[in-house]
Amino acid sequence: MADNDCRENIIAAAIPLFAAKGLNGVSVRELAGAAGVNLSMISYYFGGKEGLYAAVLSAQFAVLDKLGEIKQMDIDTLQKFELYVRATVARYRRSPYLLRFYTSELTNPTACFETIVKPAIVKVVQILLDTFTDGLGHERFREGLNPADTVLALAGMINFYFLLEPATAELVDHAPERDEQLIGHIMDIFTRGILK
Amino acid sequence: MADNDCRENIIAAAIPLFAAKGLNGVSVRELAGAAGVNLSMISYYFGGKEGLYAAVLSAQFAVLDKLGEIKQMDIDTLQKFELYVRATVARYRRSPYLLRFYTSELTNPTACFETIVKPAIVKVVQILLDTFTDGLGHERFREGLNPADTVLALAGMINFYFLLEPATAELVDHAPERDEQLIGHIMDIFTRGILK
DNA sequence: GTCTATATTGCGATAGAC
DNA sequence: GTCTATCGCAATATAGAC
Numbered sequence: 001m002a003d004n005d006c007r008e009n010i011i012a013a014a015i016p017l018f019a020a021k022g023l024n025g026v027s028v029r030e031l032a033g034a035a036g037v038n039l040s041m042i043s044y045y046f047g048g049k050e051g052l053y054a055a056v057l058s059a060q061f062a063v064l065d066k067l068g069e070i071k072q073m074d075i076d077t078l079q080k081f082e083l084y085v086r087a088t089v090a091r092y093r094r095s096p097y098l099l100r101f102y103t104s105e106l107t108n109p110t111a112c113f114e115t116i117v118k119p120a121i122v123k124v125v126q127i128l129l130d131t132f133t134d135g136l137g138h139e140r141f142r143e144g145l146n147p148a149d150t151v152l153a154l155a156g157m158i159n160f161y162f163l164l165e166p167a168t169a170e171l172v173d174h175a176p177e178r179d180e181q182l183i184g185h186i187m188d189i190f191t192r193g194i195l196k
Numbered sequence: 197m198a199d200n201d202c203r204e205n206i207i208a209a210a211i212p213l214f215a216a217k218g219l220n221g222v223s224v225r226e227l228a229g230a231a232g233v234n235l236s237m238i239s240y241y242f243g244g245k246e247g248l249y250a251a252v253l254s255a256q257f258a259v260l261d262k263l264g265e266i267k268q269m270d271i272d273t274l275q276k277f278e279l280y281v282r283a284t285v286a287r288y289r290r291s292p293y294l295l296r297f298y299t300s301e302l303t304n305p306t307a308c309f310e311t312i313v314k315p316a317i318v319k320v321v322q323i324l325l326d327t328f329t330d331g332l333g334h335e336r337f338r339e340g341l342n343p344a345d346t347v348l349a350l351a352g353m354i355n356f357y358f359l360l361e362p363a364t365a366e367l368v369d370h371a372p373e374r375d376e377q378l379i380g381h382i383m384d385i386f387t388r389g390i391l392k
Numbered sequence: 393g394t395c396t397a398t399a400t401t402g403c404g405a406t407a408g409a410c
Numbered sequence: 411g412t413c414t415a416t417c418g419c420a421a422t423a424t425a426g427a428c
């Protein structure tokens with residue numbers, strides 16, 4: 001295995017394994033076997049299993065950085081919220097393991113929670129809060145809306161839909177073809193919910 | 197340790213440990229130590245660590261059974277949905293580890309997912325779907341509402357608020373004193389979102 | 393029912409050859 | 411940079427004394 005291919009192979013093979021079973025559910029032997037490399041390579045490149053896990057999480061959460069662009073855009077507040085929902089759906093479709101890492105760290109935090117996951121979540125929530133506050137001045141929002149409750153409600157509607165998929169696959173159609181309808185639905189509820 | 201006290205002590209001590217670290221993150225030694233019993237008692241009473249985990253999950257998810265009563269009540273559909281939200285909040289306050297087991301099994305399923313967790317989730321979603329369908333006949337709901345998207349949106353708003361707490365504690369006030377305001381907020385958004 | 397002692401297995405990590 | 415071999419440890423589970 002040539003040079004940096006090895007390092008990338010290990011990360012690529014580790015993503016679905018860590019996502020499915022968590023940090024403690026996978027052994028270095030299993031990780032090395034899936035990557036087709038010798039198990040000592042994991043210590044060589046990452047300093048151990050936990051180092052590999054941290055590298056995987058860093059790569060997974062890097063995609064969240066792009067969300068910051070929404071705040072600066074010259075569009076309506078509600079259009080910004082719709083962009084957030086669209087970006088979230090697109091992200092989960094493109095990177096189907098991200099939500100697993102996200103919620104696994106929220107429920108069973110490792111050392112990475114404080115260093116990687118929590119800052120990433122805080123950043124996203126802060127963007128949504130700022131967007132809402134910006135809109136308060138010149139949008140026709142209802143009186144008495146609590147900013148935090150409002151933006152967490154929006155985030156909850158879209159994230160929970162994906163989180164529940166393993167349990168509701170036979171009850172609810174989670175096909176990507178329905179994503180547009182889902183986005184429209186959530187934005188309809190949210191828009192009517194917060195406007196005067 | 198007298199008789200059945202022992203069995204119950206083990207379960208009581210196991211709940212926060214399994215909730216915080218997951219099935220693979222806790223050892224039988226740690227479990228026995230926290231319960232103040234000999235480690236062989238776990239095999240004696242539960243047949244092993246996985247048996248104890250299954251017993252813990254069964255006990256945790258038993259509280260969901262009461263939700264079925266909402267369906268039969270002679271009240272408005274929207275009042276039923278509010279009762280669901282209230283019951284969810286009250287449940288998480290009374291049983292602060294349930295959500296951890298819930299989402300841990302959704303993201304990193306064990307053998308218990310198919311036998312205990314998924315059936316419990318399906319049951320709740322089915323109750324919400326039936327409640328919505330019942331209401332379609334005699335409530336002033338908007339046209340074109342997708343039942344699944346609608347009820348998952350409601351469930352998402354309330355569940356995600358609690359799921360995110362470990363990450364947003366410094367950003368958002370998650371105190372129980374605010375629960376009434378939160379419930380009112382979510383029901384306001386949901387009600388305006390689905391009525392004509 | 394509860395204990396001690398132990399059997400057995402699998403773990404993560406690394407020394408050292410190439 | 412990659413391999414083999416192995417070290418040391420912690421895991422679960424249980425046999426057998428009381």
